[in-house]
Structure formats: structure tokens, C-alpha cells
Amino acid sequence: MIFDLLIKNAIIFPESELKDIYIKSGKFDQIEPSGKKTSYPALSILNLREKTLIPAFTDAHTHFFQWSLGRIQVSLEQVESYDDALNKISAYLSLNPDTPAVIATDFDQYRWIKPILPSKKDLDKISTSCPIVMRRICGHLAVFNSPALKKIENLVDKRFIDFKEGIVVEDPVLKIYNYFPPSPEMINQALQSAQQECFRQGISAVGEITSSLGRKIIARASHQHQLKVKFRLSVNQQDFKNLQQGGFYPSLGDDPVSLRALKIFLDGSIGGKTAAVSFVYKDAPASARRGILLMEQNELGELLKSALNDHWKIWIHAIGDRAIDLILSSAKKLHLKNTENIRIEHFELPSPEAIDQVADMGIQLCVQPNFINNWSFPGQLYQQVLPDEIYRFNNPLKEILNRKCNFCFGSDNMPVNPFYGIQGTVNSPLPVQRLSLTEAIKRYTFHSARCLGDTNRGKIIPGFQADIAVLNQFPDENNLLQIEVEQMYIDGEKVYDPYGES
Incomplete structure (x- = not known):
């Protein structure tokens, strides 16, 4: 037999012995100790000379489409103050006066010198003719200027809009590009740039949460062989109902793009103080002291039954303990089967009892270790807005592991960098969060x-x-933020090699 690729003298983390890896038809075929006197023929040979290999990452929770567009317009992820954010938006508009709208993404007021929520008034000072939107990093809250509000006022549920302050939450924010559609040229540039960033971070597949527009664009680009990252897509509630009526079912094959899950939102975010909790946020307005639940138990129960009966996976956004408990009580009340097809997204503030119930039911969890790095260290967001006893048990990954829950990691694009998230849990300040x-x-x-x-x-x-991802160094607890991906392979094909030919 002639193999397609032989990778020689590789260290496969966490082992230290050198291995030779034979690949055929996109799969690992044989793995043997290096240094054997005889080797099998291969069409291509890569000698890693003792460099480290890991399996490519799967980012199980992304908003790839929105993230890709945000990267090429105005990203506020690194700005250090509100004034800097406003100046960056103003500068972009000055350089692009004909742009139909400015979508500035990923601000986090809790990282600013003075944490302040943007205002419609200040955005109107930049422009009263061009729509401007500042979307918070959580994706559940945005601030619109007057032209942007006018654009959406008859298109969305007005319960989600504070017209006086320009604050918009939940569904309209998640569908922002439906109301302000990007040009084909912008889309193509965005997708290619974002895919390269995935390769740079060692990511070969993602669980994508996006709008119907995003799904169509991703599916088309993949079909045209413009995307090599694998996409496992979810649909929102309305699209799910339409698909059911049309007789469509989820696809579970190994296609580059496949439809896997129904996505349900039960609450908001901690940063927006809209995650549904049983306690009172520090300094929260009286109207939202315990966050918001976006669905009643009866509606949730009907969706769960309907989706599970048609063999859909269900990804449910639930950050606060009230939202988490609503899922568990609904599943218990309905005596649901196939609960292993239910996946709770985020699970940031569970009670110990909820963790036990999740383990007993076999419910999956998709958690974000990068949130620990972002917001769980002393003085950061969680400590600012959560009561002390709640803060000490946020994102309790070690407890989740110890109680044998079925859980995985995703980034939620905050940021798209697996080693950043891994560094968060490995070096967490709270023992309850720490994994090896x-x-x-x-x-x-x-x-x-x-x-x-x-x-x-x-x-x-x-x-x-x-x-697989080829790393520049063997990972340990101290070097995680210095690790770089030097080469990347998907299905045995090289897709990334910044120092050679890709």
C-alpha cells in the first residue's frame, strides 16, 4: 500500500516518544514508533523533527459569520476606554463616508478605565445620517444611534428596544446583519480572513450559531470550496418550525456543512445583567435586578418534545441559575427521553444541585473556559456584579468534571483562541474552575x-x-499564550502553512 502522507518524528501531546504517522484517504491509518529500519512508501513525507502535534481543535460554540464581518469593520475588543471606542468609530466613518452602516463590535465596558454603557446621544454626535451600532461582546446587547433605530423600528419586537437610550437586546442584536446586510465583497473578504484566523488557532470545525442569512452564505461558500473549516449549524425557533413543516430533518453525516441543532435562548448575559438569576445583581436597575427569562416553561417543553421526537439536537443558551433550572424542571416534568441530545450553552452560574441533575440526565454542556480569563479574575466583571458566594462558584469546570458531566469547550468568539481559554481554566484563580x-x-x-x-x-x-495542528512548542501550564500553530491539516490535506506553501 502507498500512503498519501507520512509524518515522521512527531511528538503527539501529551506523550514524549517520537512517532511516525501514516495517513490514507484523509484518515490516520498507522501510527508507529519513529526510527524503524523500514517504513512504508508515501506520496508525501513531512519530517517534523521532534515538533509537537495535537488533534485540531473543534470550537463547539461560535458565531463565525457575525465574527467574520466584525473583524473587517470596527472591532472594539482592544479599546481601553469609551472615548477610544467613539474615536475609532468616528475615524472609520471618516475614511469610509459612503458606508451604508457602521457595525462596531465586541465592546466590553467592564474592561474600560471607567465602565460606562454607550449612549444613543453620543453615537448621534458622530452621525445623524449613517446608522451606527455598537454591539457588546456578549452579542446580547447593542446601542443604536437614531438612524439605526429608525431602520429596525418596524422590523423587530419593540419589547427588545429602549428607544430613549438606544439600547437593544437579544433577538434583534443576534440578527443584526439581517437588517444591515453587508456587500458580497465584504462577505467574501470576511469569510476568508476569519477562516485563516481559525487555521492560525488550530481550529478545523465549529458549531455555528447564526441567522438564516449566515447559514445560506456559509453553505454557499463551502459548496463553492471557498471554506474548508467544517460547520455544524443550528437554526432558530422560527426556522426550525418552517423546516419541520417542510419535512426537513437534521443531517448527521460528515459533509463539510451540516444542519445539527435547534438553538433556543432562555436568558441574556451577565455583562448585560440579563442572565436570569435567583439572586440580585450588584447595582442592577430595579427593572432587571434578577435578569430576564425569555421563555415560559410550557413553550420550552413543547419545543423540547417536538425537536427530540424528530431527532434534532437542542442547544439551549442558559447562563443564570434560573434559566438552567427551567431546563431541568421542564425535562423532568415531561419525562423526556433522549436527554443526551439536549446541550446547555454556557452554564456559568449553576447550583451544585443542577450539576448533579445534569450528570444524572446525561445532558451535555458546552462551556467557555475563556470566560474565566475574561471575567473571573479578581476585580473583573464577575466579581463586580455577582454576590461573593456566587462569584466563588462561577464556571465550576472542576465540579462539572468531578461529577462526570458530559461537557465540551467552545469560545463564543470571545476570543477565538483555544489556548487562551485553556490557559484560563488551567491557571484559574478559583480551585473550582481548575482543570489539568x-x-x-x-x-x-x-x-x-x-x-x-x-x-x-x-x-x-x-x-x-x-x-491536526503542528505547534511551535510542547504545551505546558506556563507557555500557553506563546504557542503558535505552524501547520494545519484537515482530512489529511494541508490548509495552513504560513512559513511555506499553503
């Missing part, structure tokens, strides 16, 4: 792939798809 490095990498590779329904990805063993 080996365990954290497994949760971002094999377990994330499995949570998306891909049972033959995420390990470097015979029979699995050959998705």
Missing part, C-alpha cells in the same frame, strides 16, 4: 467534536479523520 492541561485539551478536541456529533474526530488514532 491534558484534560482541557481533550475537552477542546475529542469532546467538542463528539458534542457536535462527529465521533471520528479529535484524536490521533487509526481510523479517525486526520485533522
Whole structure:
């Protein structure tokens, strides 16, 4: 037999022995100790000279489409103050006076010198003719100027809009590009740039949460071979009902793009103080001291029954303990079967009892270790807005592991950088959040792939798809933010090699 690719002298994390890896038809075929006197013929040979391999990451929770567009317009992720954010928006508009709208993304007021929520008044000072939107990093809250509000006022549920302050929450924010559609040229540039960033971070597959517009664009680009990242897509409630009426069912094959899940939103975010909780946020307005629930139990129960009966996976956004408990009580009340097809997204503020129930029911969890780095260290967001006893039990990944819950990792694009998230849990200030490095990498590779329904990805063993990242150094607890991906393979094909030919 002639193999397609032989990778020689590789160190497969977490082992230290050198291995030779034979790849055929996009899969790992044989893995043997390096240094054997005889080797099998291969069409291509890569000598890694003792460099480290890991399985490519699967980011199980992304908003790839929105993130891709935000990257090429106005990203506020790195700005240090409100004034800097406004100046960056103004500068972009000055350089692009004919732009139909400015969507400035990923601001986080809790990282600013003075945490202040943007205002419609200040955005109107920049322009009263061009729509401007500042979207918070959580994706659940945005501030619109007057032209932007006018654009959407008859298109969305007005319950989500504060016209006086320009604050918009939840559904309209998640569908922002439906109301302010980008040009085809912008879309193509955005998708290619975002895919390269995925490769740079060692990501081969994502669980994508987007609008119907995003799904169509991703599917078309993949069909035209413009995208090589694998996409496992979800649909919102309205699209789900339309698909059901049309007789469509989820696809579970290994196609580059497949429809996997119904996405349900039960609450908002901690940063927006809209995550549904049983306690009172610090300094929260009287109207939202315990966040908001976006759905009643009866409606949730009907959706769960309907989707599970048609073999859909269900991804449910639930950050606060009230939202988490609503899922668990609904499943228990309805005596639901196939609860392993239910996946709770985020699970940031569970009670110990909720963790036990999740383990008993076999419900999956998709958690974000990068949130620990972003907001869980002393003085950061969680400590600013949560009561002390709640803060000390946020994102309790070690407890989730100890109680044998089925969980995986995703980034929620905050940021798209698996090693940043892994560094958060490995070096967490709270023991309840701390995982070993080996365990954290497994949760971002094999377990994330499995949570998306891909049972033959995420390990470097015979029979699995050959998705791998070549690293510049062997990972340890101290070097995670210095690690770079030097090469990337998907299905045995090289897709990224910044120092050679890609």
C-alpha cells in the first residue's frame, strides 16, 4: 500500500516518544514508533523533527459569520476606554463616508478605565445620517444611534428596544446583519480572513450559531470550496418550525456543512445583567435586578418534545441559575427521553444541585473556559456584579468534571483562541474552575467534536479523520499564550502553512 502522507518524528501531546504517522484517504491509518529500519512508501513525507502535534481543535460554540464581518469593520475588543471606542468609530466613518452602516463590535465596558454603557446621544454626535451600532461582546446587547433605530423600528419586537437610550437586546442584536446586510465583497473578504484566523488557532470545525442569512452564505461558500473549516449549524425557533413543516430533518453525516441543532435562548448575559438569576445583581436597575427569562416553561417543553421526537439536537443558551433550572424542571416534568441530545450553552452560574441533575440526565454542556480569563479574575466583571458566594462558584469546570458531566469547550468568539481559554481554566484563580492541561485539551478536541456529533474526530488514532495542528512548542501550564500553530491539516490535506506553501 502507498500512503498519501507520512509524518515522521512527531511528538503527539501529551506523550514524549517520537512517532511516525501514516495517513490514507484523509484518515490516520498507522501510527508507529519513529526510527524503524523500514517504513512504508508515501506520496508525501513531512519530517517534523521532534515538533509537537495535537488533534485540531473543534470550537463547539461560535458565531463565525457575525465574527467574520466584525473583524473587517470596527472591532472594539482592544479599546481601553469609551472615548477610544467613539474615536475609532468616528475615524472609520471618516475614511469610509459612503458606508451604508457602521457595525462596531465586541465592546466590553467592564474592561474600560471607567465602565460606562454607550449612549444613543453620543453615537448621534458622530452621525445623524449613517446608522451606527455598537454591539457588546456578549452579542446580547447593542446601542443604536437614531438612524439605526429608525431602520429596525418596524422590523423587530419593540419589547427588545429602549428607544430613549438606544439600547437593544437579544433577538434583534443576534440578527443584526439581517437588517444591515453587508456587500458580497465584504462577505467574501470576511469569510476568508476569519477562516485563516481559525487555521492560525488550530481550529478545523465549529458549531455555528447564526441567522438564516449566515447559514445560506456559509453553505454557499463551502459548496463553492471557498471554506474548508467544517460547520455544524443550528437554526432558530422560527426556522426550525418552517423546516419541520417542510419535512426537513437534521443531517448527521460528515459533509463539510451540516444542519445539527435547534438553538433556543432562555436568558441574556451577565455583562448585560440579563442572565436570569435567583439572586440580585450588584447595582442592577430595579427593572432587571434578577435578569430576564425569555421563555415560559410550557413553550420550552413543547419545543423540547417536538425537536427530540424528530431527532434534532437542542442547544439551549442558559447562563443564570434560573434559566438552567427551567431546563431541568421542564425535562423532568415531561419525562423526556433522549436527554443526551439536549446541550446547555454556557452554564456559568449553576447550583451544585443542577450539576448533579445534569450528570444524572446525561445532558451535555458546552462551556467557555475563556470566560474565566475574561471575567473571573479578581476585580473583573464577575466579581463586580455577582454576590461573593456566587462569584466563588462561577464556571465550576472542576465540579462539572468531578461529577462526570458530559461537557465540551467552545469560545463564543470571545476570543477565538483555544489556548487562551485553556490557559484560563488551567491557571484559574478559583480551585473550582481548575482543570489539568491534558484534560482541557481533550475537552477542546475529542469532546467538542463528539458534542457536535462527529465521533471520528479529535484524536490521533487509526481510523479517525486526520485533522491536526503542528505547534511551535510542547504545551505546558506556563507557555500557553506563546504557542503558535505552524501547520494545519484537515482530512489529511494541508490548509495552513504560513512559513511555506499553503
